[in-house]
Amino acid sequence: xxxxxxxxxxxxxxxxxxxxxxxxxxxxxxxxxxxxxxxxxxxxxxxxxxxxxxxxxxxxxxxxxxxxxxxxxxxxxxxxxxxxxxxxxxxxxxxxxxxxxxxxxxxxxxxxxxxxxxxxxxxxxxxxxxxxxxxxxxxxxxxxxxxxxxxxxxxxxxxxxxxxxxxx
Amino acid sequence: xxxxxxxxxxxxxxxxxxxxxxxxxxxxxxxxxxxxxxxxxxxxxxxxxxxxxxxxxxxxxxxxxxxxxxxxxxxxxxxxxxxxxxxxxxxxxxxxxxxxxxxxxxxxxxxxxxxxxxxxxxxxxxxxxxxxxxxxxxxxxxxxxxxxxxxxxxxxxxxxxxxxxxxxxxxxxxxxxxxxxxxxxxxxxxxxxxxxxxxxxxxxxxxxxxxxxxxxxxxxxxxxxxxxxxxxxxxxxxxxxxxxxxxxxxxxxxxxxxxxxxxxxxxxxxxxxxxxxxxxxxxxxxxxxxxxxxxxxxxxxxxxxxxxxxxxxxxxxxxxxxxxxxxxxxxxxxxxxxxxxxxxxxxxxxxxxxxxxxxxxxxxxxxxxxxxxxxxxxxxxxxxxxxxxxxxxxxxxxxxxxxxxxxxxxxxxxxxxxxxxxxxxxxxxxxxxxxxxxxxxxxxxxxxxxxxxxxxxxxxxxxxxxxxxxxxxxxxxxxxxxxxxxxxxxxxxxxxxxxxxxxxxxxxxxxxxxxxxxxxxxxxxxxxxxxxxxxxxxxxxxxxxxxxxxxxxxxxxxxxxxxxxxxxxxxxxxxxxxxxxxxxxxxxxxxxxxxxxxxxxxxxxxxxxxxxxxxxxxxxxxxxxxxxxxxxxxxxxxxxxxxxxxxxxxxxxxxxxxxxxxxxxxxxxxxxxxxxxxxxxxxxxxxxxxxxxxxxxxxxxxxxxxxxxxxxxxxxxxxxxxxxxxxxxxxxxxxxxxxxxxxxxxxxxxxxxxxxxxxxxxxxxxxxxxxxxxx
Ligand code: SF4
Numbered sequence: 001x002x003x004x005x006x007x008x009x010x011x012x013x014x015x016x017x018x019x020x021x022x023x024x025x026x027x028x029x030x031x032x033x034x035x036x037x038x039x040x041x042x043x044x045x046x047x048x049x050x051x052x053x054x055x056x057x058x059x060x061x062x063x064x065x066x067x068x069x070x071x072x073x074x075x076x077x078x079x080x081x082x083x084x085x086x087x088x089x090x091x092x093x094x095x096x097x098x099x100x101x102x103x104x105x106x107x108x109x110x111x112x113x114x115x116x117x118x119x120x121x122x123x124x125x126x127x128x129x130x131x132x133x134x135x136x137x138x139x140x141x142x143x144x145x146x147x148x149x150x151x152x153x154x155x156x157x158x159x160x161x162x163x164x165x166x167x168x
Numbered sequence: 169x170x171x172x173x174x175x176x177x178x179x180x181x182x183x184x185x186x187x188x189x190x191x192x193x194x195x196x197x198x199x200x201x202x203x204x205x206x207x208x209x210x211x212x213x214x215x216x217x218x219x220x221x222x223x224x225x226x227x228x229x230x231x232x233x234x235x236x237x238x239x240x241x242x243x244x245x246x247x248x249x250x251x252x253x254x255x256x257x258x259x260x261x262x263x264x265x266x267x268x269x270x271x272x273x274x275x276x277x278x279x280x281x282x283x284x285x286x287x288x289x290x291x292x293x294x295x296x297x298x299x300x301x302x303x304x305x306x307x308x309x310x311x312x313x314x315x316x317x318x319x320x321x322x323x324x325x326x327x328x329x330x331x332x333x334x335x336x337x338x339x340x341x342x343x344x345x346x347x348x349x350x351x352x353x354x355x356x357x358x359x360x361x362x363x364x365x366x367x368x369x370x371x372x373x374x375x376x377x378x379x380x381x382x383x384x385x386x387x388x389x390x391x392x393x394x395x396x397x398x399x400x401x402x403x404x405x406x407x408x409x410x411x412x413x414x415x416x417x418x419x420x421x422x423x424x425x426x427x428x429x430x431x432x433x434x435x436x437x438x439x440x441x442x443x444x445x446x447x448x449x450x451x452x453x454x455x456x457x458x459x460x461x462x463x464x465x466x467x468x469x470x471x472x473x474x475x476x477x478x479x480x481x482x483x484x485x486x487x488x489x490x491x492x493x494x495x496x497x498x499x500x501x502x503x504x505x506x507x508x509x510x511x512x513x514x515x516x517x518x519x520x521x522x523x524x525x526x527x528x529x530x531x532x533x534x535x536x537x538x539x540x541x542x543x544x545x546x547x548x549x550x551x552x553x554x555x556x557x558x559x560x561x562x563x564x565x566x567x568x569x570x571x572x573x574x575x576x577x578x579x580x581x582x583x584x585x586x587x588x589x590x591x592x593x594x595x596x597x598x599x600x601x602x603x604x605x606x607x608x609x610x611x612x613x614x615x616x617x618x619x620x621x622x623x624x625x626x627x628x629x630x631x632x633x634x635x636x637x638x639x640x641x642x643x644x645x646x647x648x649x650x651x652x653x654x655x656x657x658x659x660x661x662x663x664x665x666x667x668x669x670x671x672x673x674x675x676x677x678x679x680x681x682x683x684x685x686x687x688x689x690x691x692x693x694x695x696x697x698x699x700x701x702x703x704x705x706x707x708x709x710x711x712x713x714x715x716x717x718x719x720x721x722x723x724x725x726x727x728x729x730x731x732x733x734x735x736x737x738x739x740x741x742x743x744x745x746x747x748x749x750x751x752x753x754x755x756x757x758x759x760x761x762x763x764x765x766x767x768x769x770x771x772x773x774x775x776x777x778x779x780x781x782x783x784x785x786x787x788x789x790x791x792x793x794x795x796x797x798x799x800x801x802x803x804x805x806x807x808x809x810x811x812x813x814x815x816x817x818x819x820x821x822x823x824x825x826x827x828x829x830x831x832x833x834x835x836x837x838x839x840x841x842x843x844x845x846x847x848x849x850x851x852x853x854x855x856x857x858x859x860x861x862x863x864x865x866x867x868x869x870x871x872x873x874x875x876x877x878x879x880x881x882x883x884x885x886x887x888x889x890x891x892x893x894x895x896x897x898x899x900x901x902x903x904x905x906x907x908x909x910x911x912x913x914x915x916x917x918x919x920x921x922x923x924x925x926x927x928x929x930x931x932x933x934x935x936x937x938x939x940x941x942x943x
Contacts, residue, residue: 043463043465044462046466046467058459058463059457060455061456062455064449065454075466081432083433089446089465091464092447092459092463093446094392098389098392116418117418120417123414123439124379126470127376127379128414129470130441130470131470132381132439132440132444134392135439136435137434137435140387140389141387141388142301142351142387144300144301145301145350145351146325146347147347149347151355152351152355152390153390
């Protein structure tokens, strides 16, 4: 991914009240650990990336309910908007990314695409295969109570761990 | 149909809403609208995206039956069910069966409001909770949404705090007050309901036929929770939401938030292909892992979770008939972004409780209500569309909303009781309209007849019209607001003046161009000065100007705004005959009144053969657009009045000493005479505001343009007693912005009248500010 795209992604995320934390692949557990407000629940990351100790993977609803932080992978990210694309998958990523007050999303730099077009283009066949995705941009928000409030039904804080490609 | 009684009732209802909800609605809608302006300014290729979005919808509605079949196939292949419901009862019966008296959490869906699904479910003993915070507030308050995107924008924070305190018996420390506290409270309360729900009900913003994917556009996250926690998900959506492919979603995702609330994107755009793979979250079995132990993100993602059940209810309820209706069809392109509401001056003042029907509100609501509820419901608020057209450039799918309102108004007119035909004004109609059309509509729709009569009998007509008893009768019988100054008819029309001065003054040989100044009804009979100013200006720029009697024909704009489409068509044909003859003779048609220009450029294509409409549109120019073009093409502004000249000296006099090299351009450093300029709504829609500003600046004026969408008068609207107060309220921001201005310019007739009423009578047309003095 070009550095332009990555810096656009960082700016896009910040515009939407999210922060981006670059990390080497083997530094992911440490980077994530620093972003956790315990207790934390998580979904195992794909492609050999590890989560730090102390994160309850295979969470129960009770653990989900008690967690302050949820950690999931993001399949894709969109630079223009600072969006992360979360999969509504069998591992429970949807619930883990949604219930705790803080969501930590882990995405590979190689999966950051410049714009909406590219993202939808990449998702088309997966959706046709039956997948479900959430384009998540920043924390949840509402203006229904008379003022903009960050954190409505979903997380109040979004931290994005950007995993630099290992061959770079 | 407005009888004297119902007129008074309408006025009272509007006054009540102005007082109780007006401020909150104004603040929110104007905020959304400003947000839209900013967000689309930053969006690259905005116009191209809108065209693309429109093309997708045109294609989708064209192929709708086929796409519904494709969608069914895709959803069923994933293991979900699809039901196409004919009407509300049919849809509700299906959902009732699925819910079976259980507990339901719902995310915001206008379609379920249309069906009154909550009531239907509750009749079976089901507990239904709205989880969108705005909708929940309305559910607690037992009120209807006032905006299709922000259902509770009419409620203040204090009002919500009181509502919560009362409903949940909260006092002291427990009583949430701030927006933050109120949100927290609602979140926690609603989470209890979400945990226990048997069924989640959502709408769908879009449905892709190729994959069975539904898009849900939200910011709160409640739709995600409603769809993911319970094992059963019911999505309810109008059939018009189907689009061909997943890829077709792209333009809509980029447009919908920007158009609606001014967000470049909402926090969540869920693309769910249900039944989804996500495990249901069983809080009742809270110590069992949700997912199979050891699964990683992405594993087996495409398989529907075995415990999940999904039902898609596609609602017809009049939509497939709208598809067959040439005028209402466009309504189905609507993506319910709310931009038309936010950009509407009247909506900004009263919101959807006045400007809306049983479900939908704002400009496009007339189309929706006429299609799904019927003309009676649409009639209740259709008059609040003044046809100003400010919603047209705001709409991301380029729907001609004012036209839909005109057509529905026409159908309402025709649907009325012919027995209510009022002989008082019968003489005013030629008459192409049938049906029991409202007398005030007839009056305003035939303003040209009235104007002819008015000029012929002036000043008697003016004196008579100003008498108290006459005004009282006009109010009673015609619904004309007694507070409003009536136009003063001039004895000498523009046409008469032009003839009596001896016709054109620029000789054929010397003429740079030949032009006809179109003597629209108002310019010809009332605002004669601006017509004279136009002639003098063109002559100063070397144009051989004419005002032939043959062209003094009404454009049809007035009857059009009353929904008298056939009358308008007849007038349009006469006007075309007169003006096209001039165009064919090589003359440009210069138009002063922006609403007439809009008729030529936007509406004649609906009234006349396409070739005629195009030829006329190509041959006509707004007067300052024309002046701008002349100056750009080398005409010398020397003869025009410039800032600082007052009206006494021509610009040429001040530079007559041969200072050489001065091309007459002002240095633009802003030290010119300040003027406040309000462009007419339709002029802005046609992108013509900039020309006027450029000309004024070139002549040395320091121009401030108005920030408000509308002055509130829009044609005859502000004359009507039912709407007088609303009209003045819409104009309020202009008072705030222009209150201290020394010199106020406005390009529309009604804008000038409204500004006079708001600021004191001194508003001029910009052509009067630049015209050389009368000789
Ligand atoms: S008509 Fe256009 S602007 Fe109005 S809600 Fe529909 S899509 Fe939005």
